Amino acid sequence: AQSVTQLGxxxxxxxxxxxxxxxxxxxxxxxxxxxxxQYPNQGLQLLLKYTTGATLVKGINGFEAEFKKxxxxxxxxxxxxxxxxxxEYFCAVxxxxxxxxxxxxGAGTRLAVHP
Amino acid sequence: xxxxxxxxxxxxxxxxxxxxxxxxPISGHVSLFWYQQALGQGPEFLTYFQNEAQLDxxxxxxxxxxxxxxxxxxxxxxxxxxxxxxxxxxxxxSSFRGRNTxxxxxxxxxxxTVL
Numbered sequence: 001a002q003s004v005t006q007l008g009x010x011x012x013x014x015x016x017x018x019x020x021x022x023x024x025x026x027x028x029x030x031x032x033x034x035x036x037x038q039y040p041n042q043g044l045q046l047l048l049k050y051t052t053g054a055t056l057v058k059g060i061n062g063f064e065a066e067f068k069k070x071x072x073x074x075x076x077x078x079x080x081x082x083x084x085x086x087x088e089y090f091c092a093v094x095x096x097x098x099x100x101x102x103x104x105x106g107a108g109t110r111l112a113v114h115p
Numbered sequence: 116x117x118x119x120x121x122x123x124x125x126x127x128x129x130x131x132x133x134x135x136x137x138x139x140p141i142s143g144h145v146s147l148f149w150y151q152q153a154l155g156q157g158p159e160f161l162t163y164f165q166n167e168a169q170l171d172x173x174x175x176x177x178x179x180x181x182x183x184x185x186x187x188x189x190x191x192x193x194x195x196x197x198x199x200x201x202x203x204x205x206x207x208x209s210s211f212r213g214r215n216t217x218x219x220x221x222x223x224x225x226x227x228t229v230l
Contacts, residue, residue: 009155034218043119043206043221044158090157098170100146103219105157 002027002095006106013113019063019078021109023091026072032094033074034103035065039087047089050074061085086113117141119222121207127228128197136192136225138207147190148219149182150206158206164190197229 007022025031032051036044048059055067061084065076074091088110092103120139128134140147146165150158151174161180163171166187175182179198184190194201204226208219 004157036221041223043223044208044219045221046218049218092157100163100165100170102148102160102163102171103158104160105150107157108155 002031002093002104004091004093004104004106006091006109008109009107010110010112013081013111015083015113015115016080019081019085019111021076021089021111023074023076023106024072025074025093027093032101033067034092034094035059035063035076036090036092037087038090044090081113083113086111119207119209119220121222121225123225124223125226127230129230130198131196133193133195134197134227136205138190138192138222140188140190140207140209141220144209144211146210146212147184148208149192150208152204152206152224199229202227202229
């Protein structure tokens with residue numbers, strides 16, 4: 001069965017520092033992988049996704065993630081954090097069953113950015 | 116509107132009351148999902164519609180939960196005899212196709228508080 005583990009429920013970085021949010025997945029088939037961001041009192045917004053092809057995926061707001069099959073990981077990174085990056089980040093894997101895909105989410109990582 | 120619209124945004128119910136949460140998906144989107152997001156947790160799948168057909172309701176936590184999408188557009192999630200453990204944000208999401216990569220467009224959610 002597909003599942004997602006996000007290491008670290010809270011991550012705090014300084015403005016301008018590297019952001020690294022960890023995600024490991026479990027899947028019996030080649031996965032589709034996603035990162036979503038949730039700002040306070042808002043819905044989830046897609047940051048980036050991996051389906052097939054290039055394993056380094058670039059998303060919005062300067063974020064990127066690398067699919068590493070050997071490590072079953074899909075960590076999210078950003079070279080330089082901005083204050084506006086403070087939010088909750090969710091990693092998700094797509095489960096295909098019954099003719100459609102549904103997303104299975106991790107528990108989330110709350111990113112704090114301090115001056 | 117251009118996005119997924121949910122109402123009400125906030126709902127306070129006394130234990131035992133029935134509630135109805137509405138979702139207006141993006142026009143033309145075939146697939147519609149409901150997720151439950153408890154405080155500090157990732158979204159958990161509840162149910163899935165493809166047009167008016169409810170293809171998967173495996174995530175509904177009890178028979179007090181009921182969802183419908185009678186004309187294949189607007190959907191309603193109904194919770195009967197609410198309990199305190201039903202307190203959560205209920206997220207609706209839609210996508211254009213059923214068999215897709217899993218990318219979903221989310222509404223801002225309906226926050227239910229049961230007293």
